[in-house]
Amino acid sequence: MSQTKNTANLLWGAVALGALGVLGTYAAAGPERFWANWILWFVLLITLGLGSLFIVALEHLVSAKWSVPIRRIPERLATVLIPAVPIGLIALAALPVLYPGSRPEAARHPLLAGKAFWLSLPFFSVRTVISFVLCILGLWLLVGGSLKQDTTKDPAFNFRARKFAPAFMAIFALVITLIAFDWLSGLTPEWYSDIFGVYVFAGAFLSGLAATALAILHLQDQGRLEGVRGDHLYNLGGFLFAFTVFWSYIGFAQYMLMWYANLPDEVIWYKVRLQGSWHLITLVLAGLHFVLPFFALVTRDSKKDPRRLRRVAYLMLGAHVLDIYWLIFPILGTPRLSWPELSFALFFLGGILLWVRGAMQKGEDMPIGDPFLREGLEFRL
Amino acid sequence: MSETSYSVLGVFDTPDALMQAIPKVRASKLGTVEAYTPYAIHGIEEALGLRRSPLGGMVLVMGILGAITAFGFQYWISAIDYPIITGGKSAGSWEAFIPIMFEVTVLFATFTAGLGMLFLLNKLPFFGHPVLSSKSIKGITRDRYVVALEAESEAFDSAAAAQVLRAAGAIEVEVLPAPDRSPFLTSDYILRTLGGIFTACVVAGLAMYFATKWFPVLAPMKYIQDQPRLDAQKASSFFKDGHGMQQPVAGTVARGYLPTATGTQEEAASLVNPLPRTPEVFALGKKVFTNRCEVCHGALANGVGSLTAAYGAKPANLQAQQFLDYPDGKIYWAIVNGKNAMPSHAPYLSERERWAVVDYVRALQRAQNAKDEDLKVATR
Numbered sequence: 001m002s003q004t005k006n007t008a009n010l011l012w013g014a015v016a017l018g019a020l021g022v023l024g025t026y027a028a029a030g031p032e033r034f035w036a037n038w039i040l041w042f043v044l045l046i047t048l049g050l051g052s053l054f055i056v057a058l059e060h061l062v063s064a065k066w067s068v069p070i071r072r073i074p075e076r077l078a079t080v081l082i083p084a085v086p087i088g089l090i091a092l093a094a095l096p097v098l099y100p101g102s103r104p105e106a107a108r109h110p111l112l113a114g115k116a117f118w119l120s121l122p123f124f125s126v127r128t129v130i131s132f133v134l135c136i137l138g139l140w141l142l143v144g145g146s147l148k149q150d151t152t153k154d155p156a157f158n159f160r161a162r163k164f165a166p167a168f169m170a171i172f173a174l175v176i177t178l179i180a181f182d183w184l185s186g187l188t189p190e191w192y193s194d195i196f197g198v199y200v201f202a203g204a205f206l207s208g209l210a211a212t213a214l215a216i217l218h219l220q221d222q223g224r225l226e227g228v229r230g231d232h233l234y235n236l237g238g239f240l241f242a243f244t245v246f247w248s249y250i251g252f253a254q255y256m257l258m259w260y261a262n263l264p265d266e267v268i269w270y271k272v273r274l275q276g277s278w279h280l281i282t283l284v285l286a287g288l289h290f291v292l293p294f295f296a297l298v299t300r301d302s303k304k305d306p307r308r309l310r311r312v313a314y315l316m317l318g319a320h321v322l323d324i325y326w327l328i329f330p331i332l333g334t335p336r337l338s339w340p341e342l343s344f345a346l347f348f349l350g351g352i353l354l355w356v357r358g359a360m361q362k363g364e365d366m367p368i369g370d371p372f373l374r375e376g377l378e379f380r381l
Numbered sequence: 382m383s384e385t386s387y388s389v390l391g392v393f394d395t396p397d398a399l400m401q402a403i404p405k406v407r408a409s410k411l412g413t414v415e416a417y418t419p420y421a422i423h424g425i426e427e428a429l430g431l432r433r434s435p436l437g438g439m440v441l442v443m444g445i446l447g448a449i450t451a452f453g454f455q456y457w458i459s460a461i462d463y464p465i466i467t468g469g470k471s472a473g474s475w476e477a478f479i480p481i482m483f484e485v486t487v488l489f490a491t492f493t494a495g496l497g498m499l500f501l502l503n504k505l506p507f508f509g510h511p512v513l514s515s516k517s518i519k520g521i522t523r524d525r526y527v528v529a530l531e532a533e534s535e536a537f538d539s540a541a542a543a544q545v546l547r548a549a550g551a552i553e554v555e556v557l558p559a560p561d562r563s564p565f566l567t568s569d570y571i572l573r574t575l576g577g578i579f580t581a582c583v584v585a586g587l588a589m590y591f592a593t594k595w596f597p598v599l600a601p602m603k604y605i606q607d608q609p610r611l612d613a614q615k616a617s618s619f620f621k622d623g624h625g626m627q628q629p630v631a632g633t634v635a636r637g638y639l640p641t642a643t644g645t646q647e648e649a650a651s652l653v654n655p656l657p658r659t660p661e662v663f664a665l666g667k668k669v670f671t672n673r674c675e676v677c678h679g680a681l682a683n684g685v686g687s688l689t690a691a692y693g694a695k696p697a698n699l700q701a702q703q704f705l706d707y708p709d710g711k712i713y714w715a716i717v718n719g720k721n722a723m724p725s726h727a728p729y730l731s732e733r734e735r736w737a738v739v740d741y742v743r744a745l746q747r748a749q750n751a752k753d754e755d756l757k758v759a760t761r
Binding site: 252255256259260262298299300380381 | 423424437441468469470476477479480
C-alpha cells in the first residue's frame with residue numbers, strides 16, 4: 001500500500017514539475033513551441049482514448065467472445081477521453097497561432113480561399129465540439145453501460161451495445177478523420193491527403209492495443225486479471241503485429257503516390273521531412289514503428305510471450321509518440337527536443353498515468369455481468 | 382491376427398474426448414499415434430508430441446528471398462541493364478520497387494507455405510491413404526475425431542491396440558488392413574486422366590464460346606482506348622495547338638547534358654563555363670584547338686593560321702582587346718553557331734570539348750598577356 005502511495009506521490013511530483021516547465025515554455029520559448037507541444041499531447045491522448053474505445057466497439061460489433069475477459073481494460077483506458085475534452089477545448093486557442101487556415105489572411109490565399117470557411121475558427125470549433133460530444137456519447141453508452149452491468153447483471157446491455165456498435169463505427173471514422181484532418185493536416189492546409197485519416201486511425205488503434213496489453217501485463221504482475229492466459233495475449237499480439245504492417249502499408253502508400261506524382265503542393269510535406277535531421281527521424285520512425293515490432297512479433301510464440309509483448313508494447317507506444325511528433329513538429333523547423341518537450345512529457349505522462357491508475361480501480365477487473373464472460377475465459381486458440 | 386494391419390482407428394465424438402484420449406493411447410507405446418479431425422484443433426501438436434513444423438521458418442526465409450529477388454531484378458533492369466528515365470525519377474528509385482517487392486514476397490511466401498506443406502512435409506503425391514478408404518472417413522470430414530494407432534513394424538498387435546483405444550473411451554474402433562501397394566499409374570488410369578482433361582477443355586471451350594455469343598453486353602474494360610491520345614492523321618484533342626508532341630519549355634536541358642547556346646550571342650553571354658580548370662580540361666582543350674581551330678586562328682590564337690594566306694580570309698585575332706573582354710559564353714556561342722566565315726563546330730565537338738576549348742583559348746590569351754605574378758605561379 002505504501003508503495004502505491006509512493007508511486008502516486010512520484011507521479012504528482014512529476015505533474016507539478018512538468019506544470020512549471022509548461023508554464024515556463026509559454027513564457028520563455030514562445031507560444032508556437034507551447035501550442036505545438038500541447039497539440040502533440042492532446043492528439044496522443046485522444047488517439048489513445050479513441051483507439052481503446054474502438055477495441056471495445058469492435059468486440060460488440062463482431063460479438064467477439066475471446067476479448068470479454070480483457071474488455072474492462074480498454075474500457076478503462078477509453079476514459080482518458082474525459083480529460084481530453086478540456087485539453088482539446090484549450091487547444092482551440094492554438095488556432096490563430098499555428099493554423100494558417102484560421103487566420104484572416106487565408107481568405108486571400110489562392111490555395112486556401114476555397115476552403116477558408118471549413119478552416120475558419122468558428123467552424124473548426126463547431127466540429128471539435130461535435131467530435132467531443134460524439135466521443136462522450138460513445139463512452140457513455142459502451143463503457144458506462146458496461147460498468148453498470150457489473151451490478152445489474154442485465155444481458156440487455158449486450159444487445160444494446162451490439163446495436164450501437166455499427167453506429168459507433170461510423171462515428172469513430174468521422175471523429176478520427178476530423179482529428180487527423182483538422183488538428184494534424186490542418187497545420188499545413190495547402191497539403192492534403194485522402195488516406196491521412198486512415199493513417200492516423202492505424203496509429204490510434206496500435207496505441208490502444210499496446211496500452212491495453214501493457215495494462216493487462218501490469219495488472220497481472222499485481223496478481224489481478226486471473227484467467228487471462230497466453231491465448232488472449234496471443235490475439236492482442238496478433239492484432240499488434242497485423243496493424244504494424246497496416247500502418248506501414250498506409251504510410252508508404254501515401255508516400256509513394258505523392259513521390260510518383262511529384263506535385264509541388266503535395267510533395268513539399270515530405271520534402272520537409274526528408275531533409276536534414278528530419279530525414280534521420282523519418283528512418284528511425286520506420287524502424288521503430290514497423291521493422292522492429294514486425295520481426296519481434298513474427299514468430300508464433302513471441303505473440304504470447306509476456307516479456308516480449310511487454311517490450312513491444314512499450315516500443316509501440318514510444319513509436320506512436322514519435323509518429324505524432326513527426327506529423328506536428330516539422331512546422332517549427334528543425335527537430336526540437338529540449339526542456340519544453342521534456343516538461344510537457346512529464347506533465348502529461350504523469351497526468352495520464354494518474355488518471356489511468358484511478359481508472360484501473362473502476363468497477364470489477366472483468367465485466368462480471370457479461371453473460372459471455374465464461375465463454376471468453378474458456379477461450380482456446 | 383495373422384493378417385497384417387496398417388492401423389487401428391478409435392472414433393471419438395468431441396474434441397475434448399479426443400484430447401483426453403491421446404495421452405493414454407500414447408502411453409501404450411503400441412505404435413505411432415496420429416489424429417484425424419475435421420478441423421485444426423489447437424494444442425493437438427503438443428498432445429501428439431509433434432515437433433514444431435519447419436514451415437514457418439521456410440516461409441520467412443523464402444519471403445525475405447522474394448523481397449531481395451524482386452529488388453535485385455528491378456534494380457538490375459532499370460538501373461544497370463537498360464536505364465530509362467520514367468516520370469523524371471532517377472534510375473533505380475527504390476520507392477517504385479516496393480509494390481513489386483511486396484507482391485513477390487507474398488508470392489514466394491504463399492507458394493512456399495502451400496507447396497512446401499503439400500509436397501515437402503505431407504509428401505504428396507500420395508494417392509490412396511488407407512484412412513481415406515476407411516468407414517470412419519465420412520465422420521472425420523464431418524463431426525467425428527479419430528485417434529489412430531499406426532503400425533511401426535510387422536509385430537503390430539491390432540487387437541491390443543483396439544483394446545487400448547476402447548479403454549481410452551473410443552465409441553467405435555476400426556481396424557484398417559495394410560494398403561494395396563499395386564502401382565497406380567496403370568494405362569487405364571492414364572487414359573482416364575487424359576480423357577478427363579480433354580473433356581474439361583471441350584466443356585470450357587464451348588462454355589466460353591456460347592458465353593461470348595449470347596452475352597456480348599459485357600464489354601471488357603477499354604479505358605486505354607478511350608483516353609485522350611493522339612491518333613494517326615488526326616489532330617490531338619488534348620493540346621490546344623493540335624500537336625501530339627510539344628516543344629520543351631525554353632531553357633530545357635536534357636538530363637546528362639550541359640546547357641547549350643541558343644538564341645543570340647548576347648543572350649549566350651550569361652552562360653557559365655561548367656568545367657573546372659584542371660590539367661585534364663586544358664589538355665583536352667589543347668587537343669581540340671590543335672585539331673579544329675589552329676589551322677585558321679593560329680597556334681597562339683592571334684588569327685595567323687597556316688590556311689589564312691591561301692584563302693585570303695581574316696580569322697578573328699582572339700588576342701584582340703575585343704575578345705579579351707568577351708565572356709566565356711560568347712566564345713562558346715561562336716563555336717556552337719559559327720560566326721562570319723567560320724562554320725558551326727557543334728556537329729564535331731561535344732559540349733565538354735567546346736567548353737574545354739574556351740578554357741584553352743583563355744589560357745592562350747593569358748599567356749600572351751602574362752603578368753609578373755603569373756611567372757611566379759608558373760615557376761613555383
